Amino acid sequence: MLNKVCKLARHAGSVIMKFYNSKESINVAYKLDNTPITNVDHEAHNIIKKGLFSINPNIPIISEEEIYNLDFCRHWKRYWLIDPLDGTKEFLKKNGEFTVNISLIEDDIPVLGVIYAPFFDVLYSSYKQKAWKEKKIGIKEKITVSHSKYLVIITSRSHPDKELKDYLANIKDYQLKSLGSSLKFCLIAEGIGQIYPRFGNTNIWDTAAGHAIVVAAGGKVQTWQGVELNYSLSSRSSFLNPGFCVSVF
Structure with missing residues (x-):
């Protein structure tokens, strides 16, 4: 499942980059909290939602780009949680610091995580107690935190x-x-x-x-x-x- 989700994140990221590198204008609107949302956010959302349903149609999805009735979701113990384009402000500023975020929640805990930074072509992933960084497709290096005094x-x-x-x-x-x-x-x-x-x-x-x-x-x-x-x-x-x-x- 992790490999499939990583592949899906890369696919969404490649579509985001087509918009990022295009000379065509991006359609920008603003949410109630005054944060921007674009047609690119929606495009990435549609790709990821479709992909996750193909991976497992029985796991429900919560995405930033849809509105949910929390009462309807309360009984969910296993669900996908996604931010199709995290850092929309950075995307619009063209500084490259935006990501595709996909996670799997089980019993209130995120057990699987995938973050793809398409501008830098770097993918981070984890499953339970292991985490990796992937600079080139198929070449993963295990990552751990550093306890530096500085x-x-x-x-x-x-x-x-x-x-x-x-x-x-x-x-x-x-x-x-x-x-x-x-x-x-x-x-x-x-x-x-x-x-x-x-x-x-x-x-x-x-x-x-x-x-x-x-x-x-x-x-x-x-x-x-x-x-x-x-x-x-x-x-x-x-x-x-x-x-x-x-x-x-």
Whole structure:
């Protein structure tokens, strides 16, 4: 299943790149939270949804690009969680920092994660306790987190957190690296960064694939209360996550 999902993510990414490199204008609209959505988001969504149904028609799907009644989903214990084009702002800025995110949730936990960065042609994947980085198709290298004493802190490029300044005031020696999309999770997983603090709003489709990869690589994704980020649909009132911290400690 993992290989099929990786292939699907690459397919969606190749279509995204056709739009990215095209001289034709992109159709941009804005959601209620003022975040952009484009025809490219919808195109990638359709490709991934169709592909996942062909892999297993019995697993339901939650995607950023569709509206769901949470009450209808509450009983789901196994479901796909996807963000077809994570980092739409970065896509529109043409800085390359956007990804295709696909994850499988089982019993409230992301057990499979795939993140493909089509501009860089790099794919990250995980299944349970193993995580990989694939620079060339078919050539995977296992990745693990790094416990370096010199901290590299990863922050969001397009979503600055007001609380970040206070958080950093309590840390002495560190280097900041700003990045778009779920690539922030990937840098933690492959040992380039040690901490990714997030205080602002995210949705469960923003984090699930990265969460799976970081945990498989030996890291943690916890709320600021020290509890692992949870993807249960039975008790939540929305698809929003609480604030969290991705770290190797």
